[in-house]
Amino acid sequence: MTITTRLRTLGLAASAAILVTTAAQAADIHVMISGGMTAAFKSLVPEFERRSGHKVSIAYGPSMGTTANAIPVRLERGEPADVLIMVGYALSDLTTKGKVMPDSYVELANSPIGVAVKSGTPHPDISNADAVKRMLIAAKTIAYSDSASGVYVSTEMFDKLGIREEMKGKARMIPATPVGEIVAQGEAEIGFQQISELKPVHGIDIVGPLPAGLQKITVFSAGIATNAKEPEAGKALIHFLQSPDARKTITESGLDPIVRRSPN
Numbered sequence: 001m002t003i004t005t006r007l008r009t010l011g012l013a014a015s016a017a018i019l020v021t022t023a024a025q026a027a028d029i030h031v032m033i034s035g036g037m038t039a040a041f042k043s044l045v046p047e048f049e050r051r052s053g054h055k056v057s058i059a060y061g062p063s064m065g066t067t068a069n070a071i072p073v074r075l076e077r078g079e080p081a082d083v084l085i086m087v088g089y090a091l092s093d094l095t096t097k098g099k100v101m102p103d104s105y106v107e108l109a110n111s112p113i114g115v116a117v118k119s120g121t122p123h124p125d126i127s128n129a130d131a132v133k134r135m136l137i138a139a140k141t142i143a144y145s146d147s148a149s150g151v152y153v154s155t156e157m158f159d160k161l162g163i164r165e166e167m168k169g170k171a172r173m174i175p176a177t178p179v180g181e182i183v184a185q186g187e188a189e190i191g192f193q194q195i196s197e198l199k200p201v202h203g204i205d206i207v208g209p210l211p212a213g214l215q216k217i218t219v220f221s222a223g224i225a226t227n228a229k230e231p232e233a234g235k236a237l238i239h240f241l242q243s244p245d246a247r248k249t250i251t252e253s254g255l256d257p258i259v260r261r262s263p264n
Contacts (some may be wrong), residue, residue, distance in 0.1 A: 027233035143188035
């Protein structure tokens with residue numbers, strides 16, 4: 001065997017060893033994620049898989065509630081989960097219940113609530129609280145989500161505006177289905193949900209975010225499930241979501257990335 005042949009053989013062997021090592025290290029990361037981060041996450045997953053060699057399996061569901069797909073319900077059923085991406089206070093609650101590793105909790109993005117109407121219909125004035133109040137009193141049907149934004153709208157915002165009684169019978173919570181779809185189908189004149197959840201829906205116009213006096217920012221956070229089978233790969237995924245490379249996609253989805261501050 002010539003030296004050249006021997007070197008080529010050694011090179012092929014080394015390459016094969018690298019491929020075997022990479023394959024051995026590759027993980028299937030199970031992620032449970034709620035609606036607010038879904039659009040950005042789905043766009044970012046292919047790049048993470050390309051860079052890391054890991055594969056990501058995704059289960060979707062609201063951060064709270066009792067529907068079959070709700071993340072707490074999925075966990076109680078024993079569905080596999082390595083990474084949870086959901087409303088921050090709901091994730092904190094799961095941490096308290098021992099479902100999430102306490103030292104793994106990180107904040108990813110801020111999510112404002114938006115107002116939507118069916119495409120082609122007039123855009124109501126939502127420039128201030130009084131304008132929003134007039135819009136809601138005039139509307140015949142109103143929809144809001146069964147997650148963080150809807151909880152706020154129904155339990156706080158209506159009270160702030162002093163219209164809780166007026167909303168009875170015409171404002172309803174939409175379980176599981178995106179609020180934008182209800183508006184697009186003409187089943188509600190006005191819809192409230194996080195802007196990042198409204199943007200992917202066709203057939204609606206996003207009038208804009210709620211005005212400052214009424215706005216409620218929801219923080220989306222991530223953590224490692226206590227029973228995770230791939231905690232290290234899960235941490236790598238969360239780190240990627242916090243990286244500068246992910247910020248543009250997160251911003252374009254209607255979220256405001258939370259930038260980690262380096263210690264001085």
